[in-house]
Amino acid sequence: MAERKRNPWFVLIEKMLFRVAFAGFMVVEFAVFVLLLWALSKIIPEPNYFLLGTLIVLILSGPFLIGACSYLVFQRMTQVEYVLSESERWLAERHETDPRRIERRKRLRRWAVWVPTVSVLLFCLFLDQTWPPVSHLLHPGYGRLGTYRVSMPLDWTVIFSEPDPEGRRSRSYVYANRWKGMLTSGINEFIGRKPSMTSSSLGCYRSLSDEFDTFSSAGEQDHLVATRRFSLGNVAVTCEEFVSRDPKAANESHTISCVTAEHDFYCTLDGGDKNEGAEFYDMVQQIRRTK
Numbered sequence: 001m002a003e004r005k006r007n008p009w010f011v012l013i014e015k016m017l018f019r020v021a022f023a024g025f026m027v028v029e030f031a032v033f034v035l036l037l038w039a040l041s042k043i044i045p046e047p048n049y050f051l052l053g054t055l056i057v058l059i060l061s062g063p064f065l066i067g068a069c070s071y072l073v074f075q076r077m078t079q080v081e082y083v084l085s086e087s088e089r090w091l092a093e094r095h096e097t098d099p100r101r102i103e104r105r106k107r108l109r110r111w112a113v114w115v116p117t118v119s120v121l122l123f124c125l126f127l128d129q130t131w132p133p134v135s136h137l138l139h140p141g142y143g144r145l146g147t148y149r150v151s152m153p154l155d156w157t158v159i160f161s162e163p164d165p166e167g168r169r170s171r172s173y174v175y176a177n178r179w180k181g182m183l184t185s186g187i188n189e190f191i192g193r194k195p196s197m198t199s200s201s202l203g204c205y206r207s208l209s210d211e212f213d214t215f216s217s218a219g220e221q222d223h224l225v226a227t228r229r230f231s232l233g234n235v236a237v238t239c240e241e242f243v244s245r246d247p248k249a250a251n252e253s254h255t256i257s258c259v260t261a262e263h264d265f266y267c268t269l270d271g272g273d274k275n276e277g278a279e280f281y282d283m284v285q286q287i288r289r290t291k
Contacts, residue, residue, distance in 0.1 A: 022074060029066050038140055059134055063119075128180060132157045141165060145172040145206040148232075148265050149288040152176050153279060156202065164206070167291075175203040178276070200271040202280060204287075206264060228281065233289045236261040241277065258284050 037058060123130050135158045136142070142161035143150035146169070152158060156176040164172035181197045226241040239258040254277045259266035267287075269280040 022070075022077075025073070026066065026070050029069060033062055033066060034137055037138055059138070129155065132178075135159075139163075139174070142174045143204075145174065145204060145265070147289050147291045148204070148206055149290065150174060150204045150267075151283065151286055152202075153283060171205075171207045173203060173205040175201065177201045200269070200273070200276055202267065202269045202272070202283075204265070204267040208264065230258075230285055232260070232287055235265075235289055237284065239281070239284065256280055 040058075132155050136152070136154065139158045139161040141163045142158055143152065144163040144165040146164050146167040152174065156178050158174065158176045161174040162169075162172050163174070177199055178201075179197055179199045184197070223243055224240060225243045226239075228239040228241070230237040230239070237258050237260050239256055242255045243252050244255070252273070254269065254272045254274065256269040256272070256277055257266065258268070267280075267284055269277060272280065
């Protein structure tokens, strides 16, 4: 007796549910991968350049590893269905008489092969924009500095962090950089031209109240141009902005230091331009104190 043909609607619903479940499996894979990176960052103390290099390699190779694992699992689970569908597709193509449809199918397959390569290429071409959000994933909870909560802008790359969510440590910090023109600078250096990359940094630190009594970020060539005062709940914050000009640089460099009245917390911006200074002030005003 011939096998009874299944209802095509049931087959379609079954395929849809399977693909939704498999998409959830890929999300779980990604979550496990992020947790692995987080665990690795906790095992080896910071700052550690070996750890940073390892994390960069894992981040860049992660999509390929997750994709390869997902492909192998998917192929294993759908092997029988794949054989049947491929045989049906082969028979259907043998009876295909529309040459334009055949050509479109071949062209689509050729373009699909380049999708992974194009994705990596775009990631590298726009490294200034793509890498900073990834760095935030590598430092979960970076902004929990004792009783203070700091939120770094997503377009700043978190380099080092030592959070203190419970407020039990005597010192905690987060440090971030912003690079502009990394790819262009690398090309210029390769062809013998002067590198054009610019960088600026910002950091927030919490420590014992007597550690920053003598803190001063002003250099010999810096000129005080502004003093601002903010309030973080019931804590007063004083910010001093200095401007210096390097004879070899076209733009002025802004250095801003903000410290609380209790001298237990401060944030700094070093080497920023005018726009980054305004962004830094916005970040400071959004800092919250939990106690």
